[in-house]
Amino acid sequence: PGPPRAGPPPPPPPPPPPFAPVAPARAAASPGLHGVVKLLVRHFADERVVNPDVRDVMLQSVSVLLQYKEYVAVFEANDEARREMVPALLRSFDSRFWIPVSNILLRLCKGVGFGQYDDRATKVLSAIKATKRVDNVDGPGLDSQRTDAAEQTGADENITTTDGPEFGASPDATLARAIATSVDSSSPLFRALIVDTFREDPKLLERFLDRVFNTLNWTITEFGVALKEMLDMRQRAAAARNLQRKCTVMLELSATLERVLEFLTLELPAAFLDSQASMRMKRLVEILLFVLGHTCGAGSDAKLFEQALSMKLPVFVADKISRAPILAPIAGIILNLEIAAMAWVEGRGDDFGVDEVSDTVADELAAGAGENNISQLEYVCAFDWETHFGSFTGREEAVMELRDVVRRVRDTRGDIERRRKAEDETDVPEEFVDPIMQSFMSDPVTLPGSGVVVDRETIRRHLLTGDGTDPFSRTPLDESMLVDATELRERIDEWRTGLHVTPPDTALEDVD
Numbered sequence: 001p002g003p004p005r006a007g008p009p010p011p012p013p014p015p016p017p018p019f020a021p022v023a024p025a026r027a028a029a030s031p032g033l034h035g036v037v038k039l040l041v042r043h044f045a046d047e048r049v050v051n052p053d054v055r056d057v058m059l060q061s062v063s064v065l066l067q068y069k070e071y072v073a074v075f076e077a078n079d080e081a082r083r084e085m086v087p088a089l090l091r092s093f094d095s096r097f098w099i100p101v102s103n104i105l106l107r108l109c110k111g112v113g114f115g116q117y118d119d120r121a122t123k124v125l126s127a128i129k130a131t132k133r134v135d136n137v138d139g140p141g142l143d144s145q146r147t148d149a150a151e152q153t154g155a156d157e158n159i160t161t162t163d164g165p166e167f168g169a170s171p172d173a174t175l176a177r178a179i180a181t182s183v184d185s186s187s188p189l190f191r192a193l194i195v196d197t198f199r200e201d202p203k204l205l206e207r208f209l210d211r212v213f214n215t216l217n218w219t220i221t222e223f224g225v226a227l228k229e230m231l232d233m234r235q236r237a238a239a240a241r242n243l244q245r246k247c248t249v250m251l252e253l254s255a256t257l258e259r260v261l262e263f264l265t266l267e268l269p270a271a272f273l274d275s276q277a278s279m280r281m282k283r284l285v286e287i288l289l290f291v292l293g294h295t296c297g298a299g300s301d302a303k304l305f306e307q308a309l310s311m312k313l314p315v316f317v318a319d320k321i322s323r324a325p326i327l328a329p330i331a332g333i334i335l336n337l338e339i340a341a342m343a344w345v346e347g348r349g350d351d352f353g354v355d356e357v358s359d360t361v362a363d364e365l366a367a368g369a370g371e372n373n374i375s376q377l378e379y380v381c382a383f384d385w386e387t388h389f390g391s392f393t394g395r396e397e398a399v400m401e402l403r404d405v406v407r408r409v410r411d412t413r414g415d416i417e418r419r420r421k422a423e424d425e426t427d428v429p430e431e432f433v434d435p436i437m438q439s440f441m442s443d444p445v446t447l448p449g450s451g452v453v454v455d456r457e458t459i460r461r462h463l464l465t466g467d468g469t470d471p472f473s474r475t476p477l478d479e480s481m482l483v484d485a486t487e488l489r490e491r492i493d494e495w496r497t498g499l500h501v502t503p504p505d506t507a508l509e510d511v512d
Helices: 031-043 052-065 069-077 079-091 098-108 122-131 142-153 173-180 188-200 202-232 237-267 275-295 300-311 314-318 324-345 361-368 371-382 385-389 395-424 456-464 486-499
Strands: 444-446 453-455
Touching: 031 052, 031 069, 031 079, 052 069, 052 098, 069 079, 069 188, 079 098, 079 188, 079 202, 098 188, 098 237, 188 202, 188 237, 202 237, 202 275, 202 300, 237 275, 237 324, 275 300, 275 324, 275 361, 275 371, 275 456, 324 361, 324 371, 324 385, 324 395, 361 371, 361 395, 371 395, 385 395, 444 456, 444 486, 453 456
Parallel strands: none
Antiparallel strands: 444 453
């Protein structure tokens, strides 16, 4: 027989990004490019640039460059970018620049979300396995998980910069190796800088999350409005096409904001779990349920989405619109927070930087969800993830853990409904009722200016509107001025305990 027939030639390698540096940028081979990076980083948040369009162009330029690994390496190697870019980005997330900032954050944090897990995404997967251990042996800490992940990616490599020290000489050499061997445009370095920036400036984190929650609420609302208008006007082709495009844009922006939240729940779960973050957790759960209500289940908005998907509209097909991109971050957010809370219960809270847990995401979902919301969560569990994301690493473990969380939500919801029914059937003392919301108070506080007692959640929501005054006396007020109504809370707890005491066994004849 003759020699074996040669197979088809291998496909050519993908072309490099436009104007890519021919030598590694981190080795100081592109001083001109480093000058461009300095210019962009120094001035995209510069208030002296009075034309916002110029700043927007600079942010868009950063976003485009960060699509490519070669340019990510330039930013990572640039001292100005390492020192100034992350704080400036987070401060720039406002009503004018939130879109390019969101896109930049998404590029830097890519690869750590649900449906994107790869062999290096060990944090969530290791935690899931650790929580399932029968012997409850302490699992690897966050630092060791990062180290293991980085060591799996490749051999040591020193990274030099044009104006900074060598990464190989830094204490976190494993992070340098992860950067050097990253296979996509994500950046372990900038992810770490984002987390450090928020830890050092809690007020910046508070402002940033408040804007993300409000913006995500707006994008989902606009998506629903555009969807309804599109279906009502589908006989008018030109107008319908414009509305189709608006729907896809709003859905993509919503998914981007959700991925940003997912990253924060992964790296900063304490920002949602500790006692000072109870309002943050409530707002997060509210927005998750709001998104679910517009994208799946039996609600009117979700039915519109289902109708649009079934019509296979040209723009939807071209942009590959589906539920997967909007539902995957929700699954990731729930998993991240519940796993961190369970680790804290098992004595491994330090692995996630969690010192205390006020309310878990399952508890908040149970408190805020109705039967339709729980059905939506079950839909997320049963979703065909493999069709959309492939058989990603840890899919089965993650979905199994998600099912356990939703099961706990349903069980807890049943307990809450029984408790509320018992309370509704009993006359609640007037002093236990919030004067603003006319609802039962669980954490009463006294307003120093007026002396009125309200629920802490009520006054926190009032202050979130930007009105920093007492709603009764109009005197200045912030959260640090609230006075715990300790004696009243003790009476409320005593009353509720007495209300829910299990009655003595009832005789069978009485039951009959």
